[in-house]
Amino acid sequence: MLRSVFLLTLCASVALCASEYRVKKASRASLNRLKRLINEKTEQQHSDEKKLIGVLDDSPLLVRDPTAQRHHDELAVNNLDEYFQGDVELSETQVEILEKEIVESAEDSKARRRRKVGKAPLYKRWDRTRPISYDFASSVPYSTRIKIRQAIQLWERKTCVRFQESGPNVDRLEFFDGGGCSSFVGRTGGTQGISISTPGCDVVGIISHEIGHALGIFHEQARPDQSSHITVNYRNIPIGRWNNFYPVSLSQADVFGLPYDAGSVMHYGAYGFATDPYTPTITTTDKNLQSTIGQRAGPSFLDFAAINIAYGCNQHCGYLPCRHNGYPNPNNCSECLCPDGFSGSICQYVQYTSCGAHIAVSQDSVSIYSPNHPYQFDSNSECVWLLEAPPGGKVFLEFEDVFQFGCEDTCDKSFVEVKTGPDFRVTGYRFCCSTRPTKRFQTLGNEMLVLFKGNRERSRGFKARVWSDVSPIFTTTSSTTTAATTTTTVSTTALTTVAVEESTTERLSVAVSHGVSGKEVAVKSVADAGNGSARESVSKRIANEKKNAHATSWFVLQERTF
Known part of the structure; x- marks a missing residue:
């Protein structure tokens, strides 16, 4: 030693x-x-x-786009004859172990x-x-x-x-x-x-x-x-x-x-x-994952999860009711590590971005689209939409109109990604280039996540129509309060009522952009009843959501006094 x-x-x-x-x-x-x-x-x-x-070549997804740039990875650099599986080094002992295993292995x-x-x-x-x-x-x-x-x-x-x-x-x-x-x-x-x-x-x-x-x-x-x-x-x-x-x-x-x-x-x-x-x-067996494989932007949510499990990183953490397949953060056991697109201490919220929203969908379709569509989005823009159907319902999505992104074999710079759930840990279907996907996407549960990233050159992006197979049930607009929580109700005049319970410091972070074309959306909070500072916080949040509502620009977001 x-x-x-x-x-x-x-x-x-x-x-x-x-x-x-x-x-x-x-x-x-x-x-x-x-x-x-x-x-x-x-x-x-x-x-x-x-x-x-x-x-x-039996599917359009399997024909390499002639305009696509070669995706740069380690295989493009290496002398492939020098390594195992393209980039893996082996010692003499490891070679001997592998040889012995291959010779002795039976089909299992x-x-x-x-x-x-x-x-x-x-x-x-x-x-x-x-x-x-x-x-x-x-x-x-x-x-x-x-x-x-x-x-x-x-x-x-x-x-x-x-x-x-x-x-x-x-x-x-x-x-x-x-x-x-x-x-x-x-x-x-x-x-x-x-x-x-x-x-x-x-x-x-x-x-x-x-x-x-x-x-x-x-x-x-x-x-x-x-x-x-x-x-x-x-x-x-x-x-x-x-x-x-x-x-x-x-x-x-x-x-x-x-x-x-x-x-x-x-x-x-x-x-x-x-x-x-x-x-x-x-x-890929699921052809819609063909442009997802090969990304070299960085480790995925499941790459991190594999290391955390292998090294026992969460052994010191207690139980947390993490939502959307999150798990306790080994570096801060009081909060959850969330899959891409989610945020909050227990992954209860959609990730806050300069655009996007948490939308309650119904049988009347609405549209979501990249910033400025059908014109070019700005570089380095990012949006996340959480589309939620009523319990027992499914969410559907179809791309329509102009579809245009920078084109590479692997979509990891500018792309739109669809996660149909209910397991949001896995990377979803990523699409780029200029061939609009023709598939109608359907969730297994009642939530769908759509992520847009414009990290490269400016393009025209995407537009998609979303809807559910069921409509929400009408409920009465109401609000209750306790020492620490508030029930906030988001109601449309003719369609949707959604109640969410959240802390007073985080109210309205979910209850936004609910409704359909031509319907007025009214936001009610117990803070309106007299707490001036809380009222100001709510007003700022609503103003933010108004600014971010370009994805569903026909919504009229209106703060009311109840």
């Missing part, structure tokens, strides 16, 4: 010495031997020609149902009670170091895992420029490298992907339940690269009961390893 610490001290500022001290990766000969073994097994499993062909249907974070003996996790030490090799420029720190902060913000630059631990990470983007999976012991080359890998989303590997996450499309969620088009992949799609076995990993997430930052894009660049190598 003393020798290890001494070597680490000597090598801390010397790039050459550091590279010699790093955990050694498997030789090219060993890696090629493993790949051949996997290729042979894959060929045997998929000897049926129909399985090899997979799904080709249970092994195809779980996956995500690596477990012993092949992979080890870090000690969550100690920060993960990391360093930079001299080959990493200052600008890239900033992005690496930003990627680290993404993981720290929503998990209990902590990192410490130039920390004291013998087991540590070293970021270096190895001519590609790569990482070992989990903790190997000693100094393990994460290669972040500049230019190419110096993107926060790609860096967060490689850090995800180091924390113990495999590729999402390599889950043992792969075949239930994607089809691999082996006909469009050189036989020597079939190994890149080999699913991880149950003995190597666990999913902890988390659902498959097409929007994971650990998921391949649709065209990786393709012989024909216009035909996908991965087709």
Whole structure:
């Protein structure tokens, strides 16, 4: 141990010495031997020609848009022959373990149902009670170091895992420029490298992907339940690269009961390893998820959840009645971590944005649309709509009119996303480019979430018609009060009455924008009865909602005295 610490001290500022001290990766000969073994097994499993062909161009969603820009990820940078599954480093010991497992493994249907974070003996996790030490090799420029720190902060913000630059631990990470983007999976012991080359890998989303590997996450499309969620088009992949799609076995990993997430930052894009660049190598079983896979904006809600479960991050938190599939925040047990689009201490509210709303829908359809539609939206704009049908009802959505976004193979910059629930943890259907989706979307429960992001160049965005299969039941407008809570009723003159109970400091954050075209919306609060400061707070909230009501601009939001 003393020798290890001494070597680490000597090598801390010397790039050459550091590279010699790093955990050694498997030789090219060993890696090629493993790949051949996997290729042979894959060929045997998929000897049926129909399985090899997979799904080709039988749907408009599966035809690559000729105007789409190539989505930039680690596969676009790497020499794919140097790595396992495109960007994963393996040690000689890990190669031997995998070879033995493949040779000895029997067909086991249970092994195809779980996956995500690596477990012993092949992979080890870090000690969550100690920060993960990391360093930079001299080959990493200052600008890239900033992005690496930003990627680290993404993981720290929503998990209990902590990192410490130039920390004291013998087991540590070293970021270096190895001519590609790569990482070992989990903790190997000693100094393990994460290669972040500049230019190419110096993107926060790609860096967060490689850090995800180091924390113990495999590729999402390599889950043992792969075949239930994607089809691999082996006909469009050189036989020597079939190994890149080999699913991880149950003995190597666990999913902890988390659902498959097409929007994971650990998921391949649709065209990786393709012989024909216009035909996908991965087709999602649900075709509307095709443009969701491959995002490199950052870890998804379920990526964070996997690490929090694997590292026991929530063990110290008590019960919280988190709504919309949230869970206690390991960094603040008094509040919930919420899926994208939700906010509030227990995820009870729609995320506040400069546009969007919480809308109670009925059988009379209303429209939602991106800012300024049919004209161009501003860059960096964002909207969230929570569409709610009465209990027992469903929400329906159809896109109409002009549909236009910047076009890439993966929609992770400017897009509209539809989540049909009731599990809001998973990333929804994302659409970009200029082909308007033709599907009529329907919820499983009574809530639908629609997210719009305009993070790139300005485009004309989208417009959609939404409605429910049932209308709300009339109730009498009323209000009650206690020492700490207020019941706020939002009533339309002919259609909708919705009651929400909330704290006095948060009243009206949900009860807004309820109604349909041509109907007057009146907002009533017990604060109107005489509490001047509360009345002022309510008035400001209503003014805000008036400003944000462009999505349903025919609404007349009117504060009344009751």
